Amino acid sequence: MRAMLFTGVGRPLQLTEMPIPEPGPGQLLLKVHACGICRTDLHIIDGELTEPKLPLIPGHQIVGSVVAAGPGGGRFQSGARVGVPWLGSTCGTCHYCQSGRENLCDVPRFTGYQIDGGFAEYTVADSRFCFPIPAGYPDLQAAPLLCAGLIGYRSLVMAGEGPRLGIYGFGAAAHLVTQVARFQGREVYAFTRAGDAAGQEFARRMGARWAGSAEQRPPEELDAAIIFAPAGELVPAALRVVRKGGVVVCGGIHMSEIPAFSYDLLWGERSLRSVANLTRQDGEEFLALAPRIPIQTEATAYPLAAANEALEDLRRGAFCGAAVVVPG
Ligand SMILES: [Zn+2]
Numbered sequence: 001m002r003a004m005l006f007t008g009v010g011r012p013l014q015l016t017e018m019p020i021p022e023p024g025p026g027q028l029l030l031k032v033h034a035c036g037i038c039r040t041d042l043h044i045i046d047g048e049l050t051e052p053k054l055p056l057i058p059g060h061q062i063v064g065s066v067v068a069a070g071p072g073g074g075r076f077q078s079g080a081r082v083g084v085p086w087l088g089s090t091c092g093t094c095h096y097c098q099s100g101r102e103n104l105c106d107v108p109r110f111t112g113y114q115i116d117g118g119f120a121e122y123t124v125a126d127s128r129f130c131f132p133i134p135a136g137y138p139d140l141q142a143a144p145l146l147c148a149g150l151i152g153y154r155s156l157v158m159a160g161e162g163p164r165l166g167i168y169g170f171g172a173a174a175h176l177v178t179q180v181a182r183f184q185g186r187e188v189y190a191f192t193r194a195g196d197a198a199g200q201e202f203a204r205r206m207g208a209r210w211a212g213s214a215e216q217r218p219p220e221e222l223d224a225a226i227i228f229a230p231a232g233e234l235v236p237a238a239l240r241v242v243r244k245g246g247v248v249v250c251g252g253i254h255m256s257e258i259p260a261f262s263y264d265l266l267w268g269e270r271s272l273r274s275v276a277n278l279t280r281q282d283g284e285e286f287l288a289l290a291p292r293i294p295i296q297t298e299a300t301a302y303p304l305a306a307a308n309e310a311l312e313d314l315r316r317g318a319f320c321g322a323a324v325v326v327p328g
């Protein structure tokens with residue numbers, strides 16, 4: 001099969017021919033139809049996440065069809081379309097796994113990080129961590145639901161139920177979360193980089209009531225804000241625009257250093273929290289909700305061999321919505 005291989009920080013992914021993997025116990029062999037690109041892939045390639053297996057096939061938003069199953073991996077029928085998310089396996093026995101918080105497992109393994117992912121024609125995955133893909137969702141639209149959508153959804157739940165929601169960084173996760181928030185009857189206020197008129201226009205088209213730059217004050221006080229952009233200076237900026245009792249949620253896996261800020265910004269029972277990974281329950285809830293809205297994913301497709309170009313386009317903010325690698 002062909003795969004895009006990460007061999008070390010500072011090197012572009014390499015198009016490589018390698019054997020199709022064999023499904024081990026509990027695993028599925030999947031033919032990859034589409035694999036979404038995520039900012040986390042950039043954090044791995046740039047060395048900000050420091051524990052990848054090497055060499056590594058990145059990619060953790062995989063839509064594929066079942067080709068074969070290893071012993072005990074027969075949870076899905078041959079040909080079924082399944083999704084593989086970032087959470088690749090957990091220990092099942094630690095304090096967190098035992099208390100319904102497998103997203104915080106002490107010894108987790110992540111797809112496209114410690115386990116080979118979906119920038120390839122085939123992949124294997126633990127069937128217990130795969131989700132059925134809702135019927136009728138095209139592969140290209142479904143792939144970004146598996147991380148951008150899912151972790152976005154978990155961030156939205158953590159933001160509470162307040163009606164006025166701010167979102168900092170209007171990329172893949174934000175455009176999906178906006179649709180969920182609008183479906184729930186909330187107003188969305190979108191913050192982009194200064195001068196990003198296209199991003200602000202995109203946010204309004206997705207249903208944001210207001211869009212402006214991260215330095216601006218929105219026309220209303222907000223109940224909560226989610227920060228998807230990996231920029232620490234957005235934390236005090238977001239605290240400044242949420243009301244007393246409001247919540248600021250950091251939805252990314254990595255962020256630049258947060259500058260010191262006055263306690264006044266946190267005072268008034270404002271809270272600040274991060275969101276880490278996902279649980280299988282998040283996945284089941286979100287993938288049941290997505291077709292009811294229905295969430296429309298704005299996705300740009302790249303051939304497998306153009307994965308480096310897709311990653312650089314993500315870095316530059318060259319597309320609106322999500323990017324998806326299509327091996328076929
Ligand atoms: Zn991701």
Ligand SMILES: [Zn+2]
Pocket residue numbers: 090091092093094095096097102104105106107
């Ligand atoms: Zn665990």
